Amino acid sequence: MNDIIERIDRKRRKILGTYVIGAIVFFGAWIVRFILKETGILTDPLDYAIAVPFAIGLIILLYSFGALIRVNKEIKTNPALQETLNDERLQLNTLLAFKYGFFAMLAGLAFFAVFNLFFPIKDTRSVFFGLLMVGAFSYNLKFYRLEKD
Amino acid sequence: MPRETLRNTLKVHRARMDWTQEELARRVGVTRKTINTIENGIFVPSTVLALKLARVFGVRVEDLFQLAE
Numbered sequence: 001m002n003d004i005i006e007r008i009d010r011k012r013r014k015i016l017g018t019y020v021i022g023a024i025v026f027f028g029a030w031i032v033r034f035i036l037k038e039t040g041i042l043t044d045p046l047d048y049a050i051a052v053p054f055a056i057g058l059i060i061l062l063y064s065f066g067a068l069i070r071v072n073k074e075i076k077t078n079p080a081l082q083e084t085l086n087d088e089r090l091q092l093n094t095l096l097a098f099k100y101g102f103f104a105m106l107a108g109l110a111f112f113a114v115f116n117l118f119f120p121i122k123d124t125r126s127v128f129f130g131l132l133m134v135g136a137f138s139y140n141l142k143f144y145r146l147e148k149d
Numbered sequence: 150m151p152r153e154t155l156r157n158t159l160k161v162h163r164a165r166m167d168w169t170q171e172e173l174a175r176r177v178g179v180t181r182k183t184i185n186t187i188e189n190g191i192f193v194p195s196t197v198l199a200l201k202l203a204r205v206f207g208v209r210v211e212d213l214f215q216l217a218e
Contacts, residue, residue: 002172002174005175005180006180006181009181084174087179147182
């Protein structure tokens with residue numbers, strides 16, 4: 001049983017690390033494209049160049065997300081496993097990461113508000129999408145860092 | 150107000166019982182990482198977990214955890 005717990009715990013951390021890398025690449029490409037587009041300096045070659053890391057990030061994200069779902073399913077099949085792998089340290093880290101994600105979303109909102117002062121945002125749908133990404137990815141990034149320490 | 154830190158003698162008691170972190174984790178129903186972070190003072194356990202730890206070692210909670218002077 002101990003071996004299974006240790007194996008799943010390590011596997012979960014590893015997948016989370018991959019997810020964070022994917023999220024950084026994906027979001028990095030997205031925010032660069034957003035800024036270039038809104039400031040009017042996005043050219044076709046630049047757009048194609050940004051599409052590469054964007055696609056790579058998306059593939060990594062989807063792959064690790066699927067792997068995380070599979071691990072969580074494995075945990076849910078065994079109540080003893082579920083209790084141990086979701087112990088109080090993990091619950092606290094989840095809470096701290098959620099708080100971090102929330103404040104990151106507020107910071108993102110401030111960023112878009114200031115950006116809008118200098119370059120009025122035309123694509124408002126992207127702002128909502130961007131804020132959701134900031135919140136979700138910041139949550140995962142913080143959670144990964146807490147779990148890694 | 151200075152932030153108080155919690156010292157613990159978990160490692161000492163674990164060595165006395167000849168238990169690994171994994172063994173102790175199994176006995177109290179947490180992950181090895183949780184035991185590791187408690188031992189290193191990164192994570193402060195709840196009262197329930199502190200009582201469980203004291204129970205498996207057969208000592209009082211005060212013997213396991215002390216406020217640093």
